[in-house]
Amino acid sequence: MKKSLLLWALLGGTVPFAASLIIAGCGGSGGPLKPPDTGGNGGGTSSAFLQLLPAAQKDATYVGSDICRTCHETGASGAPVVDYAKWEATRHSQLGIGCEQCHGPGSVHAAGPSDENILSYPNLARSEVCAQCHGPMASDFHSSPHAEVVEDVVGSATPSKTCLRCHSAPFRADYVDAPLLEGKTADEVDAAIQALSADKVAAFAAASKESASCVNCHSAMRDTPYLSWGTGKQYHLLREETLLDTSALAAGTPVKTYSTINQMCGACHNNRGGGSNDATLTSSTVRPTFHHGPQFPMLMGVGGCEEGGSPPPVRTTAHASAPGQCVRCHMPDAKHTMVVNFDKSCAPCHTPGDAAARYAIRGAIEARLVALLTRLQNWSKATFGDPDLWNYTSYIPTGKTAPNQSLIPIQVKRARHNYYFVLYDKSYGVHNSTYTRYLLDLANANLDAIGVSRAAPSRLSAAQVKAILSEELRKAREYVRRETE
Incomplete structure (x- = not known):
């Protein structure tokens, strides 16, 4: 699904899609009660x-898994080897889900x-493969951002092997997830x-319709050691749901490490090796050093610029140590929409009323972020006569010339790093209110140090503040798109 089609899906486009997945064998149920008929x-x-x-x-017609086994159990004639013993131990096998239910008729x-x-x-x-049996879950999934692709990545004339590790469901499944599962x-x-050829990479990019699919989180072929945090059941998870080790989030971490983090969501939603010390901020001025989804680092209280002040006295909140971490809140009742729900996501830690009250923190953080943006713009206007020139060079609007970055004080570079770190996290304090406040406090302290006046108390409405931040995110995506053209 293209990004432009997401609104259509949210407004009801999933209804006819889901209807096409209603099948005689499973009836579109949430679990594989009976495999699709493969009687020929x-x-x-x-x-x-x-x-x-x-x-x-x-x-082709259906021939049964035993025929597949004659070659794939031994690797005869160069066939990929499948560990049938591990497959037979799965719930899929026990319910009669064979090779052809996923791979199609094999004659x-x-x-x-x-x-x-x-x-x-x-x-x-x-996802249509799994949707043959897991209908409602697939319908949930198709209303989530994971069912989209970022066109600038998969539609690039020269798709990046680095980007496709998280922006292409089939690429990640075939070249990251499956090999890791095999040891x-x-x-x-x-x-x-x-070692992949450019043509191979381009073919996978062109065939990518989802950024992340079922097989990027679950194995259809074997049980795994990663049991559900909530039920302790076997759901064939490919990674842990909870990880407290932040070593793979360190500055300079290579793609081979940060793209294989053993945390279900953190393997992609991380800072991708971005640094934040003064030397890095001085040398990296084209764009932020981290990518657009630093949610896991924010949750764990790392990745922001901590220069020019003391380290945070407390890095994390209870959200970081809660069993399940991301999926605990974003997948209540195993919902695959990834939408947080006060009644279910926040329970039993919070009552719905308490959760709603605490959510007000988000509004305060949003207002503070806009105030920081205003200070940066005011400094730029006073220094260069233009409010937009505080930004990274690739983020300067078309038609304007970025100043020599040596003219940008390190205090401004620190502040803009933290501005974008909080903006790109998009939770505005919900993931980690303690670290978010710390980063904004430090950004403002850095601007205080060079005499940038504090912005007057905002008279903007909450809706206006949200609109400003939404526009900032839109512009950031546009800047990235401009770079890839």
Whole structure:
């Protein structure tokens, strides 16, 4: 789903989509009660799934998993080896979910094995495969941002191997998640990715329809050691849901490390090795040193600029140590919309009333962030005669010339780092109110040190403040898009 289609999905577009996934075997239920019928005529499979099959597979018939096993258990004729014993131990196998429920009918492939006559990556990673049985969960998923792609990444003339590790569901599934599950090291994963041809990378980018899909969080093929934090049950999770170790969030961490963090959401929602000391802020002036989703570092109280003041006395809140961390709040009742709900996400730690009251912190942080933006603009206006020239060079509006960055005091560089760190986290204090306040306090203290006057108390309404921050995020995305053109 393209980003422009998200509103359509939220307004009801998922209804006909979900209807196409209602199948005879599972009835679109939340769990695999019965596998789709593979009796030879394809009955029970969804139309959305059938559309994923390669042309050479369209007329194939079902032959059963035992036929697949003759080659894939031993690797005969160069077939990828599958550990059937691990598959047989899964709930999928016990319910009769075989190879062809996910890979499609295999008669043509069995007669002449080829990547062109069996459903494999990249389309194998599409959520429509799992939606044959997990209908309501798939409907939830399709109203979430994970069901989108960032067009600037996957539509680039030269797609980046680094970016696709988190912005392409099939690329990550095939080249990161699956190898890690098989026991490959981060070095081995990275080496294999670096060896990919430009054409291969471009093909995966072109086939990417979702940034993250079911198979980026769950394995269909084996049980894993990562049990659900809430129930202790086996949901084939690919990573831990809770991680307190922040070593992989350190400045200078390479992509092979930060893209394989063993935390379900933190493997992508991190600062991606961005530094924040004075030397880094002096040398890195084109754009912020971190990426657009530093939610996990914010949760853990690391990644902001702490120069020019004392370290934070307390880095985290109870949200960081709560079992489940991100999924505890963003997936109440296993909802895959990722939307937080006061009644369920915040319980039992907070009553709905208490949660709503604490949420007011967000409004205060938003107002403080706009006040910091105003101070930066005022400094720029006083120094350069233009309110926009405080920013990173690639963030300067078209038609304006960025000043020599040596003219930007280090105090301003520290403040703008923290401004964007809080802005890009997008929780405005909910993830970590303690660290968010600390970063804003320190940013303001740095501006105080060079005589930048404090902005007058804002008379903007809450709606106006939100509109300003939404526009700031939109402009930041536009700056990135401009760089990729």
